[in-house]
Amino acid sequence: MDPDPAGPLLHIVLHQPEIPQNTGNIGRTCVALGAKLWIVRPTGFRLDATQLKRAGMDYWQHLVWEDVANWGELTERLPTTRYWLVTKFGRRRYSQVQFGRGDALVFGSESCGLPDSLRNAMPDHCLAVPMREEARSLNLATAVGIVAYEAARQIEGW
DSSP states (O other), rough: OOOOTTTSSSEEEEEEEOOOHHHHHHHHHHHHHEEEEESSOOSOOOTTOHHHHHHGGGGGOOEEEESSHHHHHHHHTTOOOOOOOOOTTOSEHHHHHOOOOTTTEEBBBBBBBHHHHHHHHOGGGGEEEEOTTTOOOOOOOHHHHHHHHHHHHHOOOO
16 A cells, blocks of 8 residues: 555654554554554564564554654654644643644553653643543553544544
8 A cells, every 4th residue: 555645644653662562553543544653762572573563463564654763863754743742641632632634643652651851842732531540541552543533533524
């Protein structure tokens, strides 16, 4: 499948993901949406790991993705992109913003979330998925699905 000549609907950024199955499932979601997956290293697994591709199953060959060494390299590669950081510390709910084509949705690692330095640099772009107090966090693939499909609904009118 050739990438959309207008560019990806969204950029899904995983900042230092740790669990290959989550990344594989997120890759599948990216294929379904026409989003590009970015992986910011280091990761908790090898990018050619069997578990990663098994979770993405036969979708992996259709996935448009890149990995970068660090956050600085990502912002060099996507300099004009609007970044939305999804974090439990977000000031606004993900459903309270207007997403646009080519926006980047940024998600942190499974155990640590996004680093303070990123959240502090863009406090007005930190978004939260509401949840009850009893839940510490959502599964990474679930959080990506929730926010990415809301963004796609807004952009594509689904």
